[in-house]
Every structure is written in structure tokens, then in C-alpha cells.
Amino acid sequence: MFSIGRLHLITDSRPGREPLAVVEAALSVAGPELVVQVRVEDDVDDRTAYELAVAVAARCAAVGASCLVNDRLHLALAIGAAGGHVGARDLPVHAARRVLGPTAVLGATARDPETGAAAVAAGASYLGVGPCHATSTKNGLPTPIGPEGVRRVASAVPVPVIAIGGVTPDRIPALLAAGAYGVAVVGAVSSAADPARATADLLAALTAPPPPAPRDRGPFPGPTPREGSPVYRRGAGAAGW
Numbered sequence: 001m002f003s004i005g006r007l008h009l010i011t012d013s014r015p016g017r018e019p020l021a022v023v024e025a026a027l028s029v030a031g032p033e034l035v036v037q038v039r040v041e042d043d044v045d046d047r048t049a050y051e052l053a054v055a056v057a058a059r060c061a062a063v064g065a066s067c068l069v070n071d072r073l074h075l076a077l078a079i080g081a082a083g084g085h086v087g088a089r090d091l092p093v094h095a096a097r098r099v100l101g102p103t104a105v106l107g108a109t110a111r112d113p114e115t116g117a118a119a120v121a122a123g124a125s126y127l128g129v130g131p132c133h134a135t136s137t138k139n140g141l142p143t144p145i146g147p148e149g150v151r152r153v154a155s156a157v158p159v160p161v162i163a164i165g166g167v168t169p170d171r172i173p174a175l176l177a178a179g180a181y182g183v184a185v186v187g188a189v190s191s192a193a194d195p196a197r198a199t200a201d202l203l204a205a206l207t208a209p210p211p212p213a214p215r216d217r218g219p220f221p222g223p224t225p226r227e228g229s230p231v232y233r234r235g236a237g238a239a240g241w
């Protein structure tokens, strides 16, 4: 059965960053629960990207974590990654699926329900949905869609939604309540003074029990969650994703 972690760490290869050290720190805390997406800036050459990806994949394999590669699917194949992630300016999802094969993990970016549903129909196994909040990590992004935008996409698709963009531990409860299965981060870990501690804080927020819904606080039980509701979706995720 398809399974994917709830915390995705995307490498930060901007000048002055130390992506491998950050990945090692995060893996030391999260182990097999972490998904590491190797992402390099567009002007980084393939050889440099490949060397980073090989190093990240080896660290992931040592603890049983998953490694994905952003954009450059030939690198994903070359290093034996679990899969890749594509967006609007990359290979179309159906073509990415042909490249990676039927069993690989394939993520696709979606900022609205229509794009999300089309990506799933074309073979995406999860969706990266955002930007949820403002971020300084990447330029040129549209206006943040907030938890409500996540809710719109999550309610339209039967695959895990990974919320991205300005994610911090305190923002995670609202994203999960909106139907996100997990989150993807760059700065919350890479820019932290203590990346291991930051990883632990993100994991704690992802696994904390949700606050009781208002209808659960009274003397009478609430209605059974409907298929498609966030409550239902989180249960489905725990069972299979």
C-alpha cells in the first residue's frame, strides 16, 4: 500500500546554507518518519545536484527515511530515490509518471482543486498545496491560500495533501484541521538555530491530538464524520498513507 510521511523537509541550497548538515540533524530526530526532498536552485548544475542527492539518499537509507527529488527526475532515477515532485513548469504529471514508473512516489503542486484533481487523474500520489502562508524562501509565488485554500484542494482529492509555504509548528493545527495530511518545510528547519529541535517541534505539532470540535464538547455525541471531511480524512491517513 502507498505510504508517505507527514513531515517533508526540502533541502535549502541557497548560498551560505548547509543542506546536508540540516538533513542529518533532522534525520537524527525524525528517522524513518521524515521525507527529504532534494531541491536545488535552478542555476545549480546537474553534477552538483546529483552529488547532494546521493549524499542525502545515503543518509535517508541509513535510517529508513524516504528521499524524493524535486524537478530533476533523471536524478531521482539515477540515485534510486523513492520518487519525485513536479510543478507547473516541470514535466507534466502524466509524463513524470511515465518516467518514474507505476510504483514510484510522485508529488505534484496544486494551488486549486481543479489542478489538484487533474494531477491525481494523471498519476500524482500526493499533492503539495500552497503557498499556505507568506514565505521568503522562494520568489514569485502567488498570494497565500491559507488553510481555507488547503481545505478546498483537500476536499477535492483522494490523496494526501502536503501543505507548504511558511509552515511553522503553530500553524500546523489549522492546516491539519483543513484536511492536510502533512507539511513540507524549508525555513522552519534550515533557518532554525537548532534544526534538530525545530524538527522535533514540527513532529510534535503533527502528531498532537486535534482539539475537540465544538460538537464533541456537549453531552451528546456528534454525527459520524462524512467522507471528505477533515476528520474522516485524517482517519484514512492514519490507516493507509
Ligand SMILES: Cc1ncc(COP(=O)(O)OP(=O)(O)O)c(N)n1
Pocket (backbone or CB within 6 Å): 008, 010, 037, 039, 070, 071, 085, 086, 087, 088, 089, 090, 107, 108, 109, 127, 128, 129, 162, 164, 184
Ligand atoms: C511538497 C512540495 N510542494 C510544492 C512544491 C513546489 O514545486 P514547484 O511548484 O515545482 O516549484 P519548485 O519547488 O520546483 O520551485 C515542492 N517542491 N514540494
Ligand SMILES: Cc1nc(C(=O)O)sc1CCOP(=O)(O)O
Pocket (backbone or CB within 6 Å): 010, 109, 129, 130, 131, 132, 134, 135, 136, 137, 138, 141, 164, 165, 166, 167, 184, 185, 186, 187, 188
Ligand atoms: C519550494 C516552495 N514551493 C512553494 C509553493 O507554494 O509552491 S513554497 C516553497 C518554499 C517553502 O519554504 P518555507 O517552508 O521556508 O516557507
Ligand SMILES: [Mg+2]
Pocket (backbone or CB within 6 Å): 070, 071, 085, 086, 087, 088, 089, 090
Ligand atoms: Mg518544480
